Amino acid sequence: MLKINRENLKSSHQLIWFIIDFLMLGLLIINLAFIIWDSTYSFVVIQNALKEHLPAFQAAYHPIHENFILYDAMFVAVFLSEFFVRWGYAIRAKVYDRWYFYPFIHWYDVVGCIPVGSLRFLRILRVISIVYRLHQYKIIDVTSTGIYRFVNFYYEAFMEELSDRIVAKVLSGIQHEIKLGSPLFEHIQNDILYPRRDMLSGWISKRVAEAAQEGYVPNRGALRSYLEDRVDHALKQNVELSRLKYLPVVGSTIKETLEDAVGDIVANVIQQILEDLASSSNHAFIEDIVNAFIRGPGEPETNEDRNEALIALIIEVIDAIKGQVRVKRWREQLP
Template sequence: MLRVNRENLRNSHETPWLVLDLVMLGVLFINLAWLIFDSLYATDFIYGQLDAHFPALIDTYDPVHNNFLLVDLVFIGIFFTEFCFRWIVAVVRKEHLRWYFFPFLHWYDIVGLIPTGPTRLFRFLRILSILHRLHKYKIINLNETAIFRFFAFYADVFVEELSDRIVVKVLSDAQKDISAGSPLLDDINEQVLAPRRPVITQWLAGVINHLGQSLNSDEHGEVIREHVRKSVGKAVRENAQVSTLNYLPVIGKTIENTLEASVTDIVTKSLVNLLNDLDSDRIDHFISVGLHDYTPSADALDKEVLNVVNECIELVKAHVSQQRWKSELLKKESAIPTDRPEG
């Protein structure tokens, strides 16, 4: 049931408009009820029943039915006057960017003024317009009504089902294009990556330089230096020429340890200098020259990439195809208490 929020009504200063809306709602209901009755009156069945049970009503209403257009013109005049009044108020309040926007935004009111059968149905939209206006000012809350929740739920169901099928169709068509040998990798390389190569190389150079600084840092580079030390030490110990130093008495082990430490320091400093000296120009030159003759198709990389893309699309399709409205419906049904209190 709709409840009027009186505090919001006072704060919005829309009380005169609420009175006008209530009056127009009453006029609309009378007009629509009269339209329905007149349409039913024109049928043979209803006319026969009224003639059999209420002949006096037939004699009274026949002239009205024969000139119903004139009766409807009275309501049309009321609706048109109210429409012009709201248009003038909208222009004074500057509710729209242009003064002539109002009739375009309220086109259903104009269509409903046409006195023909199909166009009269647009007068129902005036009721929704009035309710929406009251809801906008928080004078009433349509979200609290069962009818609104009912239609909102099934509207979401319709939109979800329609959008899911459209998305799945689009993704399926994309998969067909990829399977048919679409030059996706070439397009990505030429149209996406190539224009952004300066940015990518600049970013890559920054990452590499940061790694060099971290490696040279006493705090962050200790792990890498320890790994280099162990790797160099293992290589030194396994080297046949260096292992002969163990035969030297007293100084053999010292020379081996010194050699191990020196090689470790040389390798570490070389890595740091290599990483710090790389800039975007060198990386771009390496990509242009060093990778010029490398073809990913030689090792079927493009096929694997397309397979990855295809599998990702399949996952997206499976996620999109999930009917989330069913889980929402089950959740609502489970929230409804089923146990009745014993009387």
């Protein structure tokens, strides 16, 4: 139900114009209903039905139908009078930069007053403009009405479906061009990614360090024990190393010493790698990897040496975007 905010209406400095808006809105609704009814009455079937069932009403209305233009002209005279009053106010208040801008900006008011059947229905645009103006000044709240929610829902659904199809089509075309090695790939690589190599290196370095700190540092002891167990198991399965125990006197000692030494070396190496990744010292390592993926504009690149990994990365990113585009948000609002 459409409600009028009386407080905003009373406190408004344009109270007179809003009252005129309400009056014009009422006249427009009556006039449009009159136009629709008279258009319906034009059919002979309707006239014959009224003659048969409501002869008195048909006899009374038929002269009005024959002089419809005259009665419609009365409404037009009121609409034009209000139009010229607002135009004069716009000139006096200097609402627009030029005095003759008003009729061009409010063209629907002028065209709707032309007494031609197809143009009369353009008066609905004037109804929409008045309702929008009242809503803009918070005199009424259109969004609270069921009609608005119904129309807005299907409008948003239509626009989402249309835009999703367009975006998906464009992204598929971009993927196809990238696979063919079009200048778009070189543009992405040389003009977008290459100038931002330092930024990408810093971001990836930070993310790797955070991941290593969160995943490794709290589990350092458990990881070391796991690595030592795995190395010890692998060494016991090694045939050549198992033969050392057959050496006289020192065989078993040498075998156990080697197992402990190798396990400790592997665990220390892995631990050092993870500690390096968890610190800021990983930046140089990450930067080398990024530089290997992203070539500079001046660096030669043969067909065999094309950066296929980067192409695959871009295509997968576009696939992820297309997957998100395919999500129908409007369906989530359905009961």
